[in-house]
Amino acid sequence: MRGKLIPRGRQKQTTAASLSLVHVDMDAFYASVEQRDNPPLRGAAVVVGGSPEGRGVVSTCSYEARRYGIHSAMPSSRARALCPSAVFISPDFARYRQASEEVRSILRSAGEAIEVVGLDEAFVQLPADCAEPVQIARRLKREIKKECELDCSVGLSYNKPLAKLASEWNKPDGFMVIRQREAAELLAGIPMKNLWGIGPSTEETLRRRGIVTCSDFVEADAGLLIELLGAGRCWELSLICNGLRVDEVGESTRAKSVSREKTLAHDVDEPEELQVHLLGLAADLAERLSRKQVRGVTVVLKVRFSDFTTITRSRTMDEPVDGEDELIEVATELMDTVFEDAASEGVRLLGLGVSGLHHSDVPHQLSFL
Amino acid sequence: MKLQTQQGPLEFALQTVYQAISRSTNHPVLTGIMLTAQEDILHLSATDLEKSVECVIAADVEMPGALVLPGQQLRDIVNKIPEGEISLSAPEDRYQAVITWRNSEFVLNGYPPDQFPNLPTADESSTFSMSAGVLQDALTKTVFVASTDESMPIISGVKLDFSNGVMQTIGTDGYRVAVYETDIPGVTPDSLQIVLPKRSTQDLLRMLNQVDSVDSVEISLSENHVFFEMNNGVKFATVTLEGKYPDVLTMVPNPQDYATHMTFDRTDFAGACERTALLAEEHQGGARPIHLHIKPDTLIFKGRSPELGEAYDEIEGQLEGDELDILFQAKYLMEGISNMDAEHITFSFTDQESAAQMQGVGSEKYLYVVLPMKTRE
Numbered sequence: 001m002r003g004k005l006i007p008r009g010r011q012k013q014t015t016a017a018s019l020s021l022v023h024v025d026m027d028a029f030y031a032s033v034e035q036r037d038n039p040p041l042r043g044a045a046v047v048v049g050g051s052p053e054g055r056g057v058v059s060t061c062s063y064e065a066r067r068y069g070i071h072s073a074m075p076s077s078r079a080r081a082l083c084p085s086a087v088f089i090s091p092d093f094a095r096y097r098q099a100s101e102e103v104r105s106i107l108r109s110a111g112e113a114i115e116v117v118g119l120d121e122a123f124v125q126l127p128a129d130c131a132e133p134v135q136i137a138r139r140l141k142r143e144i145k146k147e148c149e150l151d152c153s154v155g156l157s158y159n160k161p162l163a164k165l166a167s168e169w170n171k172p173d174g175f176m177v178i179r180q181r182e183a184a185e186l187l188a189g190i191p192m193k194n195l196w197g198i199g200p201s202t203e204e205t206l207r208r209r210g211i212v213t214c215s216d217f218v219e220a221d222a223g224l225l226i227e228l229l230g231a232g233r234c235w236e237l238s239l240i241c242n243g244l245r246v247d248e249v250g251e252s253t254r255a256k257s258v259s260r261e262k263t264l265a266h267d268v269d270e271p272e273e274l275q276v277h278l279l280g281l282a283a284d285l286a287e288r289l290s291r292k293q294v295r296g297v298t299v300v301l302k303v304r305f306s307d308f309t310t311i312t313r314s315r316t317m318d319e320p321v322d323g324e325d326e327l328i329e330v331a332t333e334l335m336d337t338v339f340e341d342a343a344s345e346g347v348r349l350l351g352l353g354v355s356g357l358h359h360s361d362v363p364h365q366l367s368f369l
Numbered sequence: 370m371k372l373q374t375q376q377g378p379l380e381f382a383l384q385t386v387y388q389a390i391s392r393s394t395n396h397p398v399l400t401g402i403m404l405t406a407q408e409d410i411l412h413l414s415a416t417d418l419e420k421s422v423e424c425v426i427a428a429d430v431e432m433p434g435a436l437v438l439p440g441q442q443l444r445d446i447v448n449k450i451p452e453g454e455i456s457l458s459a460p461e462d463r464y465q466a467v468i469t470w471r472n473s474e475f476v477l478n479g480y481p482p483d484q485f486p487n488l489p490t491a492d493e494s495s496t497f498s499m500s501a502g503v504l505q506d507a508l509t510k511t512v513f514v515a516s517t518d519e520s521m522p523i524i525s526g527v528k529l530d531f532s533n534g535v536m537q538t539i540g541t542d543g544y545r546v547a548v549y550e551t552d553i554p555g556v557t558p559d560s561l562q563i564v565l566p567k568r569s570t571q572d573l574l575r576m577l578n579q580v581d582s583v584d585s586v587e588i589s590l591s592e593n594h595v596f597f598e599m600n601n602g603v604k605f606a607t608v609t610l611e612g613k614y615p616d617v618l619t620m621v622p623n624p625q626d627y628a629t630h631m632t633f634d635r636t637d638f639a640g641a642c643e644r645t646a647l648l649a650e651e652h653q654g655g656a657r658p659i660h661l662h663i664k665p666d667t668l669i670f671k672g673r674s675p676e677l678g679e680a681y682d683e684i685e686g687q688l689e690g691d692e693l694d695i696l697f698q699a700k701y702l703m704e705g706i707s708n709m710d711a712e713h714i715t716f717s718f719t720d721q722e723s724a725a726q727m728q729g730v731g732s733e734k735y736l737y738v739v740l741p742m743k744t745r746e
Contacts (some may be wrong), residue, residue, distance in 0.1 A: 361695055363658050363742040366722060368545040368620045369521070 005222040005238040016179050017246040019156055021142065021209035022124040023163035024107060025098075027151040027172035029120035031062040033099045034089050036149045045070070045086040052080035052088050055270040059091055059280055063172055073265030075273070093119075093283035093324070100287075102148050110140050115249040116291060118260075118284060123160060125249035134177055138354040141175060157183070159247040161196040161240050168194070183243030188215035195240060200263070202229070215242040257351020258292060259300065260284045267306045267346025271339065274347060278331050281352040289354065293361065295320035296354020298325060301334040304349035311338050320358045327352065370434025371458040372406045374426060376450050376470070382413045382424040383444040385579070385603055388572050390440040391417035398480045401437040402444075404457075404466075405482075406430045414488055415440060420569045420607040421488045434459060435482040438466055446475050491589035491596040492671050498587045499536070499553050501599065505577040507549040508570050510708045510735055511540035514547040515567040523612040526564035531557050541617045545739040546724075547699055548618070548707070563595050564614055569607035571727070572596060574709050576605055621738045622724055627717035629693045631663050632730060633686035635714050639706045641670045641682040646699035650674035657699040661720070663692055672699070695721050696742040705737040 011366045026032065030048040045065035049072075050056015056076040068083035079086060100119045109112045111124035124140070126133050137156040144152050153174035155166025162178045169176035178186060191213055193203040205228050211217050217225070225234040239245040255259050260281050268274055289295060299321065300314040313334040321327060331352050383402065391399040394417070405412040411428035414421060418640060436459045447455070456469045459479075466473040508527060517523040521543070530537040534557055538549040564575070576599065577586075587598040593611070598604045642659065649657035649672030662669035665688045672680040695718060706714065711729025718725040727737040 361744065362652055363656075363744045365544055365656060365698060366740040367543045367741050368541065368546070368617060368724075368740065369524075369615060 003222060004219065005079045005225060005234065006218070006242050006244070009155065016247040017158035018128060018130070019158055019177065020126040020128055020130060021159060021163045021247055021249065022111070022126060022133075022137050023155040023157075023160070023167040024103070024122050024124065024140065024144070025153045025155075025164075025167045025171070026103065026120040027153060028060055028062050028066075030060040030091060030096055030152075031065070033096055035062060036099075037095070041087060045083050046081050047076065047086050047088050048091050049079075049088070049091065050076050050273065050276040052076035056276055057264075057268070057273050059276065061086075071265065073190065073277075075266075078263070091280065093280075093285075097283075097287055099148060099150065103144055103150065103152075106140065106143050106147060110136060111249075112250045114255075116288075120288060121251045123163065127305055137177075138175065159245040160249075161245065162243070164196045165190065174319050180243055184218075186244060186346045187241060188213065188218075190214050192217060192237075193331075195237070198237075205229070216242045248330060257300075257353055257355035257357065258285065258288055258296065259302075259351055260288065261302060261349060261351030261353075263349045264347065268349050270330070271335070274335065274350065275332070277350050278335065278352065279328060281350060282324050282327040282331060285352050285354070286322060286327055289322040294357045297321075297356035297358065298354060299330040300351075300353045300355060301338065302330050302349070302351030302353070303335070303338050303347055305350075306346040306348050308348075309345075309350075313337055314355075316356065320356070321324050321354065327354075370404075370406050370436060370461075370466075371432040371456075372411060372428045372430045373454050373456050374411055374428040376447065376452050376455050377428040379411075379455060380447050382411075382426045383440075383447050385424050385576065386413045386415040386422045387440050387444050388417040388575060389417060389422035389605075389732070390419050397439075398437055398484045399486075400440055401480055401485070402440045403435065403437050403482060403485045405435040407433040416486060416488060418486065419566065420572060420605065422572075423604040423606075424490065425602045430632070432458075434461070436464060436466055437480040437482055437485050438477055439479065442477060445475070445614055448528050489591055489594040489596075490613045491606075492591050493589060495558070496587055496589040497557050498555065498585050499557070500585045501577055501584055503536075503551055503553070504586055504597075505574060507536065507538040507551065508565075508574055508577075509548050511538045511547045512567060512574065513704055513708070514540035514542055514545050514737075515570070516542040516568070523564060523610055523614050526566050526610040527570050528562065528564045528614045531561040533559060539614075539617065541615070544698075545705070545737065546617045546621055547705075547735075547736050547737050548621075551734050561590075562614070563590070564610040564612075565595065565607060573605050573607070576603055620724070622719050622726070624717075626719050626723075627726065628690050628720070629663055629685045629716055629718040630689040631668055631718075632689070632713055632715045633668055633684055635706060635709055635712060635729075637684040638668070638714060638716075639703065641668075641684050642699060642702045642706065644668040645672040645680045645682050646703065648672045648674050648677050648680035649699050650676075651700075654699055655700070656742070658696050659699045659702060660694065660696055663688060665692070693718050693721070695725070696744070697725075697739060698742060701739045708735070708737065710735075 031046045034046055046062040047058050047065050049059040058072050058074045058079050060072055061070045065086055070079045070082055096119055107124045112127055113125040115123040135153050141154045151173045153167045153171040155163045155176050157163040157166050157178040158180055166176040166178045192198050192206055211220050297320040298314050298316045302312045304310045315330055386402055402412045410425050412425050445537040450470045456511040459466045464479045464481050466477045493591050515527050524541055528539040536551055536553045540547045585600050589596040593608055594606050595609050596606045645659050646657050649659050650743045651657050660671040667683050669688040709729050711732040713730040716727050724738050724740050
């Protein structure tokens with residue numbers, strides 16, 4: 001194929017999509033909950049994560065801590081070196097889940113549907129005929145501040161990638177609206193890697209052909225893009241980059257598996273440190289499973305090393321599991337088997353998931369025997 | 370061995386016995402067809418040790434003999450030869466056959482006949498005969514229900530129960546039961562229960578379906594085999610399954626337990642079911658639940674998939690008894706209705722969690738009982 005995927009004429013031939021998708025992203029969520037629940041910590045550099053005495057890593061840190069150059073996934077010992085006065089707290093996921101539920105109940109009251117992405121982020125679908133979407137999005141932000149005493153950044157747009165981009169626009173405590181008429185222009189200078197769903201490997205594939213920003217993508221030869229990414233993926237990205245994608249948050253389809261993964265900010269080779277990340281993943285996964293009302297019979301651990309070799313290990317249980325404790329127990333055992341086989345290299349990505357899902361609302365066949 | 374025969378009968382005989390050869394085996398002779406020539410006949414047979422098929426055709430035998438030839442190649446060669454006379458000869462000192470037709474000649478390597486298993490023989494004293502059409506109908510309407518789950522081998526068969534001139538045929542997979550009951554005129558066993566393996570039953574049906582000329586079947590028994598000899602000269606034998614067939618009829622509700630009877634047109638129901646199933650969500654194991662809403666004059670079908678959407682269909686019906694909402698696997702409804710002959714069908718229900726029964730109006734001999742699906746609490 002020659003030429004652009006979506007010609008310029010087509011880019012404007014579209015009915016305006018309504019501003020009905022809100023992305024809410026809690027600011028420094030775990031650290032903010034700690035500061036809220038413990039007033040002396042307010043204004044202090046708070047680091048939630050592993051102990052700086054051992055080989056723990058930073059899970060989340062307050063914006064005060066970020067000023068010292070501390071960021072998530074950094075070894076806690078390094079964080080301490082950067083800011084000796086920082087307060088180190090080990091994560092209390094039960095409390096974060098509680099806070100997350102409070103935020104969600106506010107989101108539910110405002111929208112037609114919500115789609116939870118993690119403990120600290122969610123999409124909200126506003127009614128299609130909503131007359132004042134900007135006011136409603138602002139009100140959500142105010143209510144979360146008032147009711148939960150937590151800051152968040154809110155993005156309002158007409159599709160998920162743009163709503164997410166908008167919430168990140170001036171984080172923390174940010175608010176941004178991206179309308180369809182300004183989307184294409186606004187997107188032009190945005191690096192592809194900032195788009196939702198663009199991982200390091202896609203970014204690298206595109207960058208090697210000189211495609212760095214959304215406008216590079218829009219102008220790129222269709223044949224080249226299809227060759228690089230495949231037709232489905234490049235059409236999807238093309239709709240996003242041209243501002244043509246329209247999303248709705250609806251009833252989610254029935255998944256075959258549920259998983260969470262995390263790319264670590266630096267390569268980790270200490271089991272103790274990996275354990276901290278694993279705990280976070282297990283908590284996140286357990287939360288996701290309970291929300292979807294599913295349990296999985298097979299637990300899958302994925303470990304990617306710095307040289308991009310990936311090992312997956314799975315175990316099928318007698319009974320489906322969904323609890324954080326069970327998940328962590330199996331994941332830890334699987335992790336041990338990974339290191340029995342692997343050359344000692346740094347880990348760059350961890351994933352934890354379950355498959356063989358048992359949906360609680362699925363009917364089963366009655367039997368005579 | 371040396372003989373001449375006609376291509377047509379030979380092709381039919383090979384096609385027929387070929388159905389019994391073993392499809393996957395480490396023993397090559399079991400993929401072969403045994404040929405035995407004597408007097409003026411050629412006898413062909415094949416077996417996979419579970420079942421065997423024998424067939425006899427007329428031949429001009431110059432020299433008797435026996436040989437096993439690879440089944441597939443022999444069948445294919447004869448298929449490709451036009452009608453006419455075929456010669457087949459085999460030297461005594463080699464396991465090899467020369468097949469000739471006009472200017473064509475095939476030299477086909479075979480196996481020693483003494484390596485071919487002995488076929489089971491029937492106890493002639495137990496022989497009785499019945500209509501091929503009735504046997505075909507009874508097996509067709511029950512075998513599709515027989516289980517494919519290996520964990521309970523006995524229900525992976527079809528049970529034939531002869532008792533005082535009545536034949537009852539039963540198939541079940543634990544979720545449904547199909548029962549066919551009919552009088553068998555003539556001399557039949559006073560009491561006989563046999564369970565035919567599902568695969569063998571399907572093979573037997575293929576043979577019964579193959580030609581219209583079959584109108585009666587002679588059934589004989591041995592200790593662990595049953596033999597079906599058709600009046601076109603084809604003899605089919607299969608092992609019978611051993612073990613106690615569960616008494617599934619006791620699990621079927623009594624007619625007086627049914628609180629809801631819905632009567633409708635068979636083709637209306639089949640059509641609505643097929644349409645609704647298109648958008649019914651597929652669950653593990655391929656189950657597609659369809660909701661039935663039974664109303665006074667209407668039977669409503671609903672199928673729904675979060676990914677695809679929803680289907681709604683309704684047909685006319687006459688309700689006797691209570692209204693009911695109930696959930697079934699689409700496949701179980703479709704297979705049941707497709708085995709009904711009557712124009713109108715009555716579907717009877719007890720409640721949402723009990724077996725329901727489908728039966729043709731005015732057709733007493735066949736009933737199909739199916740359990741619903743239940744949503745987990």
